Amino acid sequence: EVQLVESGGGLVQPGRSLRLSCEASGFTFDNYAMHWVRQVPGKGLEWVSGISWDSGTLAYADSVRGRFTISRDDAKESLYLQMNSLRPEDTALYYCARRGITVTTRAFYFDWWGQGTQVTVSS
Amino acid sequence: QSVLTQPPSVSAAPRQKVTISCSGSSSNIGSNYVSWYQQLPGTAPKLLIYDNDKRPSGIPDRFSGSKSGTSATLGITGLQTGDQANYYCGTWDSSLNTVIFGGGTKLTVL
Numbered sequence: 533e534v535q536l537v538e539s540g541g542g543l544v545q546p547g548r549s550l551r552l553s554c555e556a557s558g559f560t561f562d563n564y565a566m567h568w569v570r571q572v573p574g575k576g577l578e579w580v581s582g583i584s585w586d587s588g589t590l591a592y593a594d595s596v597r598g599r600f601t602i603s604r605d606d607a608k609e610s611l612y613l614q615m616n617s618l619r620p621e622d623t624a625l626y627y628c629a630r631r632g633i634t635v636t637t638r639a640f641y642f643d644w645w646g647q648g649t650q651v652t653v654s655s
Numbered sequence: 656q657s658v659l660t661q662p663p664s665v666s667a668a669p670r671q672k673v674t675i676s677c678s679g680s681s682s683n684i685g686s687n688y689v690s691w692y693q694q695l696p697g698t699a700p701k702l703l704i705y706d707n708d709k710r711p712s713g714i715p716d717r718f719s720g721s722k723s724g725t726s727a728t729l730g731i732t733g734l735q736t737g738d739q740a741n742y743y744c745g746t747w748d749s750s751l752n753t754v755i756f757g758g759g760t761k762l763t764v765l
Contacts, residue, residue, distance in 0.1 A: 641705040648699060
């Protein structure tokens with residue numbers, strides 16, 4: 533069974549850094565693009581960042597570009613999100629999500645999600 | 656304020672049918688495929704529909720999706736109390752070059 537387990541969240545002061553991890557199991561990790569999606573409690577979903585199966589393409593939301601860095605280690609079947617210069621508005625539950633395999637770039641969906649790790653940015 | 660517009664809430668009685676709309680534009684729904692997610696209270700989102708109208712393995716056929724022009728619709732028949740959740744639509748936006756989601760619709764089964 534596919535499993536995605538996030539870790540690394542916590543309480544951090546504004547301007548500091550945090551590194552999130554997502555351990556994957558139950559599927560061939562290096563065949564899939566992986567993403568981070570966040571959600572403020574009680575609010576909607578916001579895509580944060582994504583990385584292609586071969587790490588050749590990295591993408592970021594405007595709100596985090598230049599501050600966050602996504603990476604993956606296929607040997608460890610893990611996805612990471614390095615978050616620098618954190619702001620209070622980055623406070624959210626961060627989900628690791630697997631992009632479903634598609635035959636067209638016009639199709640974009642997430643077929644598996646982790647349970648999330650909470651990031652709180654506050655002084 | 657989401658690029659995709661969903662009604663904040665819908666409600667219906669058990670065993671009835673409900674539809675949830677998702678309105679976008681030519682750069683997102685109008686030119687790309689739509690997916691739908693169910694988020695039960697306190698849990699992670701779960702894929703319900705992908706490629707506008709396809710159901711992943713294990714999703715009952717009570718759930719259906721459709722798309723017309725720049726709008727998409729999620730349909731749920733035979734409503735159960737266990738269907739009470741937030742539902743989100745999602746797609747790619749070719750102008751913004753990003754994944755976008757609707758603001759979510761809370762379904763109440765009365």
